[in-house]
Amino acid sequence: MNIARYSLIAAAIVALTACGKQEPAQPAAAPASTPAAAASADSVKIGFAGPLTGNIAHIGKDLENGARMAIDNINAAGGADIGGKKVKIELMAEDDQGDPKTATTVAQRFIDQKVVGVVGHLQSGTTIPASKIYSDAGIPQITPSSTAIAYTAQGYKTAFRLIANDGQQGKVLGEYAANKLKVKKVAIIDDRTAYGQGLADEFEKAAKASGLEIVKREFTNDKETDFNSILTSIKSAKPELIFYGGLDAQGAPLKKQAKKLGIKAILMGADAWQTPEFIKLAGADADGTYASIPGQPKEQLPGGQEFLAKFKEKFGGEVQLYAPNSYDAVMVMVDAMKKAGSTEPAKYLPELAKIQFSGGVTGPIAFDEKGDIKDGAISIYQVKGGKWELLEVVGGAAKK
Amino acid sequence: MNLIDIFSRQRKTSLISLGLMLMILPWIISHGFESGNSYLRAFDMALLFIMLSLGLNIVVGYAGMLDFGYIAFYAVGAYTYALLNSPHLQALLPAWMMYPPFIVSIILAAGIACVFGIMLGGPTLKLRGDYLAIVTLGFGQIVRIFLTNLDRPFNLTNGPQGINNIQRVHLFGLDLGRPVQILGITFEPVHLYYYLILFFCALIVVVSLRLQDSRIGRAWVAIREDEIAANAMGLNTRNIKLLAFAMGASFGGISGALFASLQGFVSPESFIMMESVMVLCMVVLGGMGNIPGVILGAIIVSITPEILRDVINPLQMALAGRKVVDPETLRMLIFGLVMIVIMLVRPEGLWPSSRRRAELKPQTKGIALQEKDDMQDAERNHD
Amino acid sequence: MDIFLQQIINGLVVGGIYALIALGYTMVYGILQLINFAHGEIVMIGAMVTISCINFLVGHNVNLSGPVLLTVSIAMAIPVTMLLGYLIERVAYRPLRKAPRMAPLITAIGLSIVLQQAATMIWGKNYVPFPAILPTDVLEIGGASITTLQVAIIILTAVILTGLFLLIERTKLGRAMRATAQSPDVARLMGVNVNTIISMTFMIGSALGAIAGVLVAANYDQAHAYMGFMVGLKAFTAAVLGGIGNLGGAVLGGILLGIIESIGSGYLGDLTGGFLGSQYKDIFAFLVLILVLIFRPSGLMGERVAERA
Structure with a gap:
């Protein structure tokens, strides 16, 4: 009994099964292959x-x-x-x-x-x-x-x-916050995933470029459901808008906890928030939340x-x-x-x-030449009466 | 079953045939099955996991220290390789440090992982059993969280975005990222990587075998069985335990570097805690402390979910005639059940070492009963 | 100051939940020296069954006020998790009681995967919202806000803990449990049915787990088939921090962990000029744990084990 003999037996079995698989496979493949060439x-x-x-x-x-x-x-x-x-x-x-x-x-x-x-x-x-x-x-x-x-x-x-991509969406949302919502101080949270962090970074760039003040940058992770401590620390910085880069399943408890803590700031997310799931999870507290979705409104x-x-x-x-x-x-x-x-x-x-x-x-x-979608439109939504309502379509072919 | 026998002359023939078998295995796999190359890729991963579980086997199997954060060393190896072989830090590092020869990268990855092993081992030497387990678990998390967050204030790891464009391995003037023609045979990149990883895997198996029966190997076992007695016999238990962490970590580092080069991309998601748990499962399912057992465990745990992909749907169709449950859910369910059943049927692992088997199933019945009780007491008092 | 108070309250609520779950880990560990990795999944099942019960009752127009409805539903969920806890012990742990100690660890991980997938089959892959049946009044204490639910969580945790201590310290069952934890063989000699006691321990732990699961789901308004893993991990850390096997330690560890996380992620960012912020929240717990264990290798309240192998 030694390892080599065992392995030999095992290898032989593998070889046999492989051959065994090949044998019936080939005759099966052969007649099939002629029609298959056409049928493929x-x-x-x-x-x-x-x-x-x-x-x-x-x-x-x-x-x-x-x-x-x-x-x-x-x-x-x-x-x-x-x-x-x-x-x-x-x-x-x-x-x-x-x-x-x-x-x-x-x-x-x-x-x-x-x-x-x-x-x-x-x-x-x-x-x-x-x-x-x-x-x-x-x-x-x-x-x-x-x-x-x-x-x-x-x-x-x-x-x-x-x-x-993150760059396009973050930019639109950042500019929307500055120009349409007319806020001055924003706080940003991201969930430390490639998606959330990329988006939040682009939002931050666009917001700064539009003259907004970033009063707080906080972080969480994509499995967390407790945001009380970061929201408390955000509350002390008194932002008018909180942007969250992350998913709906975190967005809903975030929104609810912000309300319980008495935070009056607008909450804004991106495409991963614009889901029926968000409304289902956040219930009556969902109202007033902003989110965007790439593409024309369906x-x-x-x-x-x-x-x-x-x-x-x-x-x-x-x-x-x-x-x-x-x-x-x-x-x-x-x-x-x-x-x-x-x-x-x-x-x-x-x-x-x-x-x-x-x-x-x-x-x-x-x-476009890189493979990104050309002139991707971005639609901005807000929850009103338990439904996502379209506010505006930015960019895209609709404008042209 | 004395493994050293393999190196004796009588076993030479078996060893050569085993080697030949492993050499032609990729051809059998990739031509014998419909989705052969993906099995081969899964096999490449399995080889990486064999290295990982052999490394963990040193810590858990030989030295008897429960480690739940082992994947951290794999991560350190992978990131070391990635940073040196990708454009990410090109602007910051001096040119002579970038794109070192492959073997230098591997040695560096092993070395840095080894340093991390000592960093973990140092402060935790006093801890035992489950306390050590939770601290190592924490260490694994800490490493992953730092990898995720060290994009600020200074962008070292590129955060959650991961490091992309890691250069393919160049060896003897060959680019392993492209098909290579040797003697008229075309070697696909999956095949080339198989041989590369197989080489390192074999190296680690040999090192493990030699360690097992060396003075150090026996010292580890002595510490596992009774640390105080080992100390009394004049062993420097602190250094020997540190050495176990360092050796285990460097194996993980090598495996990680190979993973980075195979994938061409690393990000923190590859190094979650569940991976540590899976490597531990490989070691325990296969048979702690026994090299062939650990290898078997690694192959079973990493290949089973891939094979189930091909089995579940036809099976469900044959049994019920339609898709009753989501095949993916069923696949993980079966995987969990397999783990439970194997442990219930063979608690000592599928292929335990002769020493462990003797402990668990002694030949004489009277001794068996006595041993069992002693074992239980010993285990109970172990922490 | 109101911010600080708020952070303490945040920490207490989370800590209370950690403590309840940590008790489940620590009770099993105290008796069997076994980490019951499937405990997090029991917490999840408890939450899921309760939500299903509430939805069923509401769907059948049972007119009850929110808290009563919740209590009835928890009362239905507890037997389910107790049965589950019993079965887990019977199937996956008891046959391995004399096996090497790693074996039950692996069956526990396997069970954890199986329970997660089973829950996915029953309740689906989506997040399940917690029905809005509870009042959402917010109380103001010294500038800090706390919901009635959170007050209830803190009170409930305290009540359950007191009850558990009385059970362990004052009843015959509790005495038998303590005896089994000290030495199963001697306990058996004294006429204790060790197997029954172990089953009881699992069932009590699972009942606590179910309650904790409901509190988690109610506090965050949602549940998910994979929710047990993370919260279980934190609770286990809490149990070790306090000294695993020690009930008081589990409670202390849980509450301490909750407050450390809350204060840590709330203030560290400002203290270190943004270098270490809330992204390191999960690390604080482990760093504190490592520091404590370096100086007290058996946890805060664990007995010092003599150096023996």
Whole structure:
């Protein structure tokens, strides 16, 4: 009994199972491969990756549902017309657990499974390491939600994003606070995630540039629910507005605790706040909160209302956050395939880069040379009577 | 089962065939399965975890100190490598410090992790058992929180955004980030990294084996069994315990540096507490203090969730005909259950060391009962 | 001054909750020398079951005032967590009582994962809001604000702790528990059914956990399948800070930890000119812990263990 013999046996088993798997696989693949060569054009896989377990799984699942809805719509119409054929699309959804290591394994898995494009990932921490692998394999990746500037600054031709980045959103919110809300002193909190910190830093820059005074910069983390001590210390600095870079699940208790402490300042968040979840969690205290969302207001777009209604019917719940973005990501990708007349990544990638897509539920879509969405509009909302009400649309094609 | 036997002449053939097996393994995996390359990537990760669990095995398995913050050393190694091999600090560091040769980076990562190991070990030597566990847990958190927050006042770690654009490994004039052609065979980057990591893994296995039966290895076991007796026998228990922390930490540092080079990106999310817990699970599930057991544990814990990806859905379809529960939830559920069942069936680990097995299941029945009671008392009084 | 008072109040509320959870850890540890890592998940289940009960009652038009409704629901949740605590001990810990001490640690981690995933299956991946049934009046004390709920948390914690001390110190059951903690074998000789006592300990700890879970959910108005992990970790730290195995220590540790966190994140930023701010909140607790343990290796109120191996 020694380690070498054990390992040999184990290795032999691995080899046998591998061969065993290969043997039936090959004859199966051989007859299949001839029609498959033709049939491969009739069905292609698009990968989706996001955190489907863990404490932000609800946002990951929302994204998956958006992509699934797009694909079901396409397939319900018999498939997409690509190169004169009806092509069915299959969604391959994988869990990256919000963990960079798992994200790269998932990315490799997509490459192995020969997906033609990837929608994902949710956070910058997973999107960036995975983007290297997609770039090496030449597979287009559209992130519906990751806003870190670094993602498209890497210079990968395969990296696209369907959302205004931190810089754009932070700037709009900072200027809105200064020019429209006319506040003078602001406090900033961030949750020390790539998303929250990036956004808060950009907000701070824009606010300073507009002449606002930053009276306090506080921090928390993305698992915290107790903000009493930082709010107390913010209260002593008497800001007129508090900006929070972070998620809805923290935003709601933050808002409630601020009220209990008697803080009168306006609360402002960004896209991750503009969710029904926020209102559900904050209840009656939600009123008066400001938040923004990149993209045109869904309710005003031709496909928007229909999308929201169908989504609710299909998945039995409201759209949480970025489901429209992942829906559009699939739509844009398929549109590029249609234009190129091919599902091959190398062929449709140039089409994707110069696409002009008008049927999106988040607005017209085009990418700049980096892969960022062009002229991304940003809508600003406020909670009034338990509902997010649109106040203003900044930038984007609507203005032109 | 004397592991040193492996190095004797009779075992040479088995060893060579084992080596050959490991050399061709990536080809079997990547061509034998539909999503082979992702398994290979998972295998690369498993090799990194083998190194980590061998490092933790020194602290927990040999020296008997419960460490819940081990991932901190992995993080230190990864960040050391990342800072030296990415443009992040280029403007601040003198040019001769940037992009050192690969081997220098690895040695530096191991060295700095080692210093952190001593920093943790120094003040906590007096603590025992669960008190040590919670302090190491705290240490792991402290390191992670500093990595997250040291973007201000001076931007050292780039905070939550992480460090990107870490250079791929260049070795013997080869760029490991691109496919390489040798003798007409194309080696994909996953394959190349497999061999690189395999080399370091083998190195660490050899070091672990040699340590186990060295004077130091025996001293660690002596301290684990009875610190006061060990002290009375003239061992400098303080230095030997520190050495365990330092050795364990440097293994973690090497593994971290390789992780950074494989990923090309590091951010604090990779070093959460759950990772420490997982490495500990690998060591305990496999069999504390036994090198092949620890390796087995590392492979099982890191590969199982990946294999379950392929198994869950077909299984659910076959059993129920439709998706009853979310496959991802089920996957983690099964993973948790596997951990419980393994421990219930084999509390000493899947492949315990002969010493531990003898302690737990002595040959003679009378002795067995007596030993059991003694063990229980010893464990109870251990802290 | 009002700011300082406010920070102390903030700390007391959190500390009270930590203390309740820490008691669950420390009671089990005192008897079995085992870290029950699944305790955080029991806290979570307690909160989730209570919320479901409230929603069920409200949904069936049961007309009760908020506090009564809450009490009824907690009363329904407590047996659930007690049963769960009993089962956990029976299935995952009892078979391993004579095994190496790392083994039950791993089953505890496994259980923790299983319970989290099971909760995800039952209550979904979203955050679950706590029903707005409680009054949200805010009291002003010397310029500091405190809600009635927070007052109730502090009072409830004190009442439960007193009850627990009386139980341990004055009743037959308590005596048996103390005897088992000292030496299970001798306790057995004295006619104590050690297994029953251990099961009882788990059940009492789980009941406290359920109450703590509800308080957490009510105070922050939400619950989530993964909420148990972080709060469990903090409570465990509190238990060690006070000296694990010691009931008074758990309470002292919990309250101290709550106040340290609150004062630390409130003032350190200003004291260090912005270098160390609230982003290091989670570190203060551990730094204090390490400092305390260096000087008192068995925690603040832990007995000094003689140097023996």
